[in-house]
Amino acid sequence: MTDRTATCLCGACHIKLDKITQTALCHCTTCRKRTGSAFAMIATIPTEAFHLQRGEPQNEKTATGSGTIHYCADCRCTLWAEFSFMPSAKFVRAGMIDGEDAFELLEAKPVFEVFTKRRPHWWCAVEGATQMEEGYQMPKA
Numbered sequence: 001m002t003d004r005t006a007t008c009l010c011g012a013c014h015i016k017l018d019k020i021t022q023t024a025l026c027h028c029t030t031c032r033k034r035t036g037s038a039f040a041m042i043a044t045i046p047t048e049a050f051h052l053q054r055g056e057p058q059n060e061k062t063a064t065g066s067g068t069i070h071y072c073a074d075c076r077c078t079l080w081a082e083f084s085f086m087p088s089a090k091f092v093r094a095g096m097i098d099g100e101d102a103f104e105l106l107e108a109k110p111v112f113e114v115f116t117k118r119r120p121h122w123w124c125a126v127e128g129a130t131q132m133e134e135g136y137q138m139p140k141a
């Protein structure tokens with residue numbers, strides 16, 4: 001796909017994304033708190049396609065300690081997370097990707113959902129997306 005940028009609300013942080021691999025929805029309680037919404041939409045970006053070009057985001061460990069969350073020091077928007085067990089990718093909050101058409105991209109349609117047991121009963125599953133009741137499970141070979 002064509003190049004995209006991801007920026008925080010105030011614009012201090014600017015990330016160039018050469019490629020978006022896929023997106024997913026997370027219904028966990030931490031994502032609820034971090035987003036202030038019912039779920040988070042997260043885009044997987046290969047590490048080599050992720051370029052922080054402006055800004056000096058702050059970071060903190062995730063609740064489980066396995067990852068690091070990066071957020072803008074000025075507007076406090078969460079930008080991305082990374083995990084020690086998956087160094088090949090960065091997980092960008094999809095809403096930070098610029099362009100009104102960003103969610104219309106083919107690769108923007110969520111391919112899986114995690115923690116679906118916490119999804120509200122009035123919200124439907126994304127058609128065709130793999131459903132996982134708990135956290136991410138590697139697909140069975």
Ligand SMILES: [Zn+2]
Pocket residue numbers: 008009010011012013072073074075076077
């Ligand atoms: Zn900002």
Ligand SMILES: [Zn+2]
Pocket residue numbers: 026027028029030031032040
């Ligand atoms: Zn989550």
